[in-house]
Amino acid sequence: MGGIFGTIGDLDAGVVAAMGRRLQHRGHRVQSFEVSSQVTLGEWLSHKATGRLTLGHWAMVADGDIYNALELQKMLADRGIAPIGDRPEILILQGFLEFGDEIFNRVNGDFALALWDDDRRLLRLVRDPVGMRPLYYWHQNGIFAFASEYKALLAIPQLPVVADRAAVQTLQYTKYPPTNRTLIENIVAVPPGHCLEYERGKIRSDRYWDLTVEARETEGDRAAEVRDIFLQAVRRQTADLDRQVGVTLSGGVDSASVAAAIRKVRPDLHLHAFTCGYGESDPEILTAAIVAEAIGCDRHPIYVTPHDIPPLLPQIVWHLEDPIARSETVQKFVTAGKAAEYVDVVLAGYASDGLYGGMPKHKLVKLMEWLPPLKTPLTEFYSYTQTSRPPQTLLGKALHWAYYRGADAPAPAIEGVQVAPPVESIPPLQPELLNTVLKSGVVNGVGKWLPKAERLHIAHGVTVRSPFLDRDLIDNAFEIPERYKIYRWREKHIFREAVKPLLPPAVLNRPKFPQAMKYDRVFSDVLEEICTEFLTPERVRSRGFFSVSEIENLRRRPKSGLYSSERSMRLWTAILTELWAQLFIDGRGEKPE
The missing domain is CATH 3.40.50.620 (HUPs)
Incomplete structure (x- = not known):
């Protein structure tokens, strides 16, 4: 388990600390450190992990499990390089300095990483090939921030929280937002199998796998x-x-x-x-x-x-x-x-x-x-x-x-x-x-x-x-x-x-x-009960996402009293969309009580 976060730009230390608190379910203890002027990296660690991942003018934070650590050690040993410290993630940093981006292609594991090059003032964000570990970023007006979960980014006061309505529509169609987007404007996922670079306000993303x-x-x-x-x-x-x-x-x-x-x-x-x-x-x-x-x-x-x-x-x-x-x-x-x-x-x-x-x-x-x-x-x-x-x-x-x-x-x-x-x-x-x-x-x-x-x-x-x-x-x-x-x-x-x-x-x-749940009469009754809380005409009208008439038509139960599985899931997505808006648009990602 683990989670990472970090910022570049003029942000108060209390904001960075607030970002970290929103990820506390991802680890047992947190460490954050300023690696350069106006650059802070942070990570939540498992109870086994100790120490920082630093080497020369490089620093790294990592969320991941490496399953071929012995293979990576042998690659480095063949170049006369011995592992440093107790955390296996350091092998990725050592490998990167020796092999470049190719090391990411050699790692067999689930990971999300952030690497800071203080000489170039360049940040790299890297995500495992198929995307088991999440990683998001946002940048605007000289501020760049990243986190394992975007609720942490919403702790930044300068970040405007606006629903991406086109993405919300795609969610209704497909169960997912568009690829590598979120339901919030300008908060983006690092694509799986990619290395993203941020250097002096410019972003470049390359597929490594x-x-x-x-x-x-x-x-x-x-x-x-x-x-x-x-x-x-x-x-x-x-x-x-x-x-x-x-x-x-x-x-x-x-x-x-x-x-x-x-x-x-x-x-x-x-x-x-x-x-x-x-x-x-x-x-x-x-x-x-x-x-x-x-x-x-x-x-x-x-x-x-x-x-x-x-x-x-x-x-x-x-x-x-x-x-x-x-x-x-x-x-x-x-x-x-x-x-x-x-x-x-x-x-x-x-x-x-x-x-x-x-x-x-x-x-x-x-x-x-x-x-x-x-x-x-x-x-x-x-x-x-x-x-x-x-x-x-x-x-x-x-x-x-x-x-x-x-x-x-x-x-x-x-x-x-x-x-x-x-x-x-x-x-x-x-x-x-x-x-x-x-x-x-x-x-x-x-x-x-x-x-x-x-x-x-x-x-x-x-x-x-x-x-x-x-x-x-x-x-x-x-x-x-x-x-x-x-x-x-x-x-x-x-x-x-x-x-x-x-x-x-x-x-x-x-x-x-x-x-899946059993789509029986009890499930239909409970679904209707949830609709009366989240999809009332007043609430639908106030939110402004859906047409009241469309939601009312979707809620209409057939003579059998049973919603079909397809209709149930259309309602389910609409309900969760409203609940999402309450938590992340209205509440800016604060944890519900």
Whole structure:
């Protein structure tokens, strides 16, 4: 765990201290220091970390976990350079001074860094390849500031807090703001896999990491190769743990594989499995019990009902900042809180689908390859599921109707904004089209939703890791021909074959179900109750985001009394948008009571 922040420019020391206080959930102790005239760096540290990261005229603050520290040490030793101090992050600073930006490409880990060069008065901000660790910045009128969470930036009085209405509209369409933007004007995320430089008022950003699709055949056992690389990734991510570890165990093959792999490579660790569901009959709970019994671990079932939602929403939105997620956030937040009672680190199965083709949308891409004349309507339907952009062709509209049967609802418009739903384009038909689409998702898409996982865990002082973000594993995934990923309509075929020796058959062949609350009458009742607090006509009119008539139409319950899952989530995003505005526009990021 950790968090970083810093400023360049004429700011009162009390402002910098206030920035740090807003990140105190990210560490156990804080240190900040003036590295030059009107330049301050700060970081929240874990209980194990000691010392500052300084070397000559360079200083660095870091939030991160490095999983290949021994490899980096060997690189430096080959140049006659010995590690300095006890913090592994110093290896990045030493490596940077020796190898330049290439060192960032060599780090296997999750990190966000700030490096200050006092000779040039130049600041570098660097973020890990896929964006597990967040990092934001703002600059105006000679002031530059950065922080792991933008609530810290809102402690700066000179920063005008204005909603980016176009970004708010995109959120309604897609569940996310535009790439690397936030819902606040001029607060920007450092893109994953990028190094950003700020020097005397000028900003330059360069990508240091990219993926290449290099599908290759192999004479060996492809599944065994994937399994070995996966086990090695789990071994790396647990190497620094000496007593216990947690795993967020759902009913799916990804988290179950992570749990089984931990037990195989680190049998000495006390393993805690945390599973959240709506009750004892939830398939997530039932399947997780099978896995826990098979591998031998402490099982912690957690039950969340719709009645638990209202009091938790302000805390969840404050930690998330941009309200990018839906009802599953409540389950994840409560699960992370339970995990914090037992462990400091949990492993999860995040990002596996994007490597091995595990989502329904990936099957649409395969259909495009198999049925080229239908590529246009299939692309339109694909785009609608991701961005709410309505199909234009007759066949596209037919696919939309066949799937939703009128149960969906249009995203509410943000008043005064002319922003159409973005197009989720699919490249032209080509060899390895699915791998090309998967690559785009890893490079440009994962960083949009990973903050959801990271924030909901760090809120409770828990670090979350995923072996599917391991650099070697990602590289290997894009050496696998796509026909091994979706094979005979079975998604993630190669990964399922790889972990077959690790898992019970009942888990291995279980269909994929997204984690979510149960959309029953109770959920609809609670959702309506929340609407009466946050989406009344008076409040909607006062905020000025939505049309009162559109929100009232969205709130109208059908004769069955049940909101469809699609309508529920449109309402959910609108509710959280209003709550976000209260916390971050009206309250400038102050923590709710």
